[in-house]
Amino acid sequence: MTTTVPNPSGKAALRGRILRLAASVTTPLLPDDYLDMVAPLRSGADLRGRILAVRPETADAATLVIRPGRDWRGHTPGQYVRLGVDVDGVRQWRAYSVTSAPARRGAPISVTVKAIPDGVVSNHLVRRTRPGTLVQLDQAQGDFVLPGRPPARVLFVTAGSGVTPVMGMLRAGAPGDADVVVVHSAPTPADVIFGAELRDLAARGAIRLVERHTDTDGLLTVADLDRLVPDHLDRETWACGPLGLLDALEAHWTAAGHGDRLHTERFRPTVISPGEGGTVTFARSGVTVDADGATPLLDAGENAGVLMPSGCRMGICFGCVLPLRQGAVRDLRNGELTTAVPGDGVRIQTCVSAAAGPCDIDH
Amino acid sequence: MTVIQNKPDNPIAHLSAEDIETIGRELDAIRERVVASRGERDAAYIRRVISTQRKLEIGSRVVLLFSLFPPAWIVGTAGLTVAKILENMEVGHNVLHGQWDWMRDPKIHSTTWEWDHVSPAEQWKHSHNELHHTYTNVLGKDNDLGYGIMRVDEDQRWHPFHLGQPLWNFINACFFEYGIAAYDLELGRNLRKGRHKKPEFRARARAVGRKIRRQVLKDYIVHPLLSGPSFLHTLAATFTANLLRNLWSHSVIMCGHFPEGVETFSRRSIEGETRGEWYLRQMLGSANISGSRLMHIMTGNLSFQIEHHLFPDLPSNRYQEIAPEVRALFDRYGLKYTTGSLPRQVFSAWKKVVRLSLPNRKAPRRVDDRPAPALAASGV
Numbered sequence: 001m002t003t004t005v006p007n008p009s010g011k012a013a014l015r016g017r018i019l020r021l022a023a024s025v026t027t028p029l030l031p032d033d034y035l036d037m038v039a040p041l042r043s044g045a046d047l048r049g050r051i052l053a054v055r056p057e058t059a060d061a062a063t064l065v066i067r068p069g070r071d072w073r074g075h076t077p078g079q080y081v082r083l084g085v086d087v088d089g090v091r092q093w094r095a096y097s098v099t100s101a102p103a104r105r106g107a108p109i110s111v112t113v114k115a116i117p118d119g120v121v122s123n124h125l126v127r128r129t130r131p132g133t134l135v136q137l138d139q140a141q142g143d144f145v146l147p148g149r150p151p152a153r154v155l156f157v158t159a160g161s162g163v164t165p166v167m168g169m170l171r172a173g174a175p176g177d178a179d180v181v182v183v184h185s186a187p188t189p190a191d192v193i194f195g196a197e198l199r200d201l202a203a204r205g206a207i208r209l210v211e212r213h214t215d216t217d218g219l220l221t222v223a224d225l226d227r228l229v230p231d232h233l234d235r236e237t238w239a240c241g242p243l244g245l246l247d248a249l250e251a252h253w254t255a256a257g258h259g260d261r262l263h264t265e266r267f268r269p270t271v272i273s274p275g276e277g278g279t280v281t282f283a284r285s286g287v288t289v290d291a292d293g294a295t296p297l298l299d300a301g302e303n304a305g306v307l308m309p310s311g312c313r314m315g316i317c318f319g320c321v322l323p324l325r326q327g328a329v330r331d332l333r334n335g336e337l338t339t340a341v342p343g344d345g346v347r348i349q350t351c352v353s354a355a356a357g358p359c360d361i362d363h
Numbered sequence: 364m365t366v367i368q369n370k371p372d373n374p375i376a377h378l379s380a381e382d383i384e385t386i387g388r389e390l391d392a393i394r395e396r397v398v399a400s401r402g403e404r405d406a407a408y409i410r411r412v413i414s415t416q417r418k419l420e421i422g423s424r425v426v427l428l429f430s431l432f433p434p435a436w437i438v439g440t441a442g443l444t445v446a447k448i449l450e451n452m453e454v455g456h457n458v459l460h461g462q463w464d465w466m467r468d469p470k471i472h473s474t475t476w477e478w479d480h481v482s483p484a485e486q487w488k489h490s491h492n493e494l495h496h497t498y499t500n501v502l503g504k505d506n507d508l509g510y511g512i513m514r515v516d517e518d519q520r521w522h523p524f525h526l527g528q529p530l531w532n533f534i535n536a537c538f539f540e541y542g543i544a545a546y547d548l549e550l551g552r553n554l555r556k557g558r559h560k561k562p563e564f565r566a567r568a569r570a571v572g573r574k575i576r577r578q579v580l581k582d583y584i585v586h587p588l589l590s591g592p593s594f595l596h597t598l599a600a601t602f603t604a605n606l607l608r609n610l611w612s613h614s615v616i617m618c619g620h621f622p623e624g625v626e627t628f629s630r631r632s633i634e635g636e637t638r639g640e641w642y643l644r645q646m647l648g649s650a651n652i653s654g655s656r657l658m659h660i661m662t663g664n665l666s667f668q669i670e671h672h673l674f675p676d677l678p679s680n681r682y683q684e685i686a687p688e689v690r691a692l693f694d695r696y697g698l699k700y701t702t703g704s705l706p707r708q709v710f711s712a713w714k715k716v717v718r719l720s721l722p723n724r725k726a727p728r729r730v731d732d733r734p735a736p737a738l739a740a741s742g743v
Binding site: 021024025026027028029033034037086088089090091092285302305306307 | 401402403404405406407414417418421461464465466467468469470472473474475477478479577578580581585586589676
């Protein structure tokens with residue numbers, strides 16, 4: 001017996017025709033512009049989320065429970081999500097680790113935000129955000145995740161809000177039956193984000209928790225690790241925290257020849273001493289600005305009203321890459337100079353690059 | 364510095380070059396203050412206007428599905444007219460000026476916005492934002508002065524063609540969006556100079572053609588068809604809404620630079636123009652319309668044409684706030700802040716159009732042949 005299979009190209013053609021008809025009804029707007037007014041989280045819309053609750057964690061940290069739009073593809077514990085939040089009328093994008101365990105489609109996710117001094121977005125989210133607010137979302141991304149087969153011995157080294165990606169992994173029940181040590185550093189016991197939950201996990205024997213309180217114990221050093229976790233170099237390690245700590249850990253693991261066992265997540269570029277800056281031309285937008293050597297080109301462009309592609313704003317997602325047609329830029333993380341002459345077509349990350357002379361950007 | 368300096372009652376004879384730069388600095392300070400205070404309230408304002416406009420448009424279009432019934436026709440046509448006016452004036456014109464780019468919302472951004480108008484946003488931004496706002500009221504540079512079909516200043520040469528300009532202006536008012544599209548294409552000049560075969564012009568003409576097709580398809584075919592038995596009624600309703608919108612926006616635009624009291628400038632006068640002088644030209648080259656808050660919103664706040672021309676990229680809802688300060692500055696420096704009610708300004712603009720359709724009693728002054736005194740005074 002033969003069966004007729006619906007002709008997918010016929011279906012697609014019909015769909016295309018319906019969409020064109022719908023667009024001819026709404027032009028110059030798109031049908032989406034109207035649908036967004038009533039169903040911003042629907043399938044097919046730009047990905048957004050609605051904040052369902054804001055739960056305080058510590059004096060300066062809070063968890064946002066967000067219902068993502070229908071097209072949210074889920075996350076792997078340890079990954080981050082970029083949030084676009086309107087602060088004072090200006091859309092700002094920041095990346096935060098997802099702290100909830102993966103769940104069924106349509107279930108809320110959570111991110112946990114620590115308000116950093118002068119942090120425009122973090123303070124807004126922790127102190128002024130109300131349930132019901134819509135935020136823009138990107139799909140979860142990042143490779144700070146556990147491998148499919150968890151290693152037998154695991155070490156997590158975290159400090160401050162660096163515990164957030166690790167909490168996502170622990171809440172997901174990872175890493176299975178492994179021997180897990182968590183070394184976490186915060187100013188005081190009250191500042192430990194998820195303190196009660198971590199201590200509870202330790203009490204139940206799921207993890208060995210080493211809490212360091214820097215107000216009394218001082219900053220965690222690599223030398224401390226020798227004493228606190230003598231076998232740390234033999235453990236597959238995931239570390240997230242301030243850049244100084246991560247730099248020290250990387251140097252230590254690399255010196256011991258175990259650099260491949262250390263996974264780090266860096267949440268802010270190291271800003272090096274300002275370069276000389278220069279005149280930046282966004283050729284297609286027809287905008288020219290004077291940028292100093294400490295301002296990322298992304299900010300320089302946005303401040304001048306150019307609609308810049310942007311991503312994590314910390315040099316990890318390459319969502320902001322644009323071609324540098326001509327000129328010189330300096331990488332704010334390591335001071336590295338990149339130069340381009342016509343024809344080179346060098347693509348630069350605008351969020352971590354500053355002008356180091358006149359720049360001509362193809363945008 | 365200007366044509367006006369050659370007039371018997373030169374309105375800036377009393378200003379020194381230093382005064383003019385001080386005025387510039389004071390205006391810069393007003394601008395800085397507004398820029399620094401842009402925020403939540405402004406973003407909420409434009410989002411509210413956009414949302415209101417969209418609801419009004421949908422609602423009116425739905426009512427027009429039943430336009431066979433006279434009350435539905437009247438309500439739907441009125442609603443659609445207002446929706447289209449809001450769309451063009453307070454939303455489209457202002458978004459395309461980049462007034463809301465600071466929000467970094469890709470959906471409300473000058474680079475992504477397209478409006479309910481037959482001139483594609485991209486072309487309009489060039490002719491309006493770049494050419495008109497840079498060369499405001501400079502004879503021979505700013506085609507907004509008469510749109511290339513009218514004589515609106517004594518210093519423009521008279522031609523028998525101008526006898527018909529009241530009629531041209533009325534036709535232009537009725538089909539204003541098409542007039543603007545032709546104007547953005549520089550249709551007259553390009554045809555005259557035989558540039559219409561150039562690929563660059565053809566590409567732009569094609570873009571206008573596509574836009575016209577889409578607009579006409581929507582207004583005169585798709586929506587009437589959706590109305591079924593009300594086809595002809597909806598067609599008439601949409602035509603009426605477009606006509607009224609065109610008449611309205613034409614009137615508002617005419618009030619901006621045409622009424623009596625508005626000054627024009629010679630081409631030479633802007634050579635080496637300083638920031639202060641640029642500001643001064645905007646101040647004297649624009650006129651406001653007085654009225655209620657609703658009136659300001661319906662004009663897209665172009666009732667604050669003076670403020671808009673000083674600061675074309677500040678959010679439109681702020682013009683009303685800074686207007687008293689700007690006006691105080693005019694008073695302090697003895698300058699004329701041209702303003703009046705809509706009927707008065709429209710009448711004044713039309714009167715000028717009619718008057719200048721005839722040749723001047725005296726021959727136009729050959730202003731460019733004489734050295735401009737303020738230029739010498741300001742050392743430019």
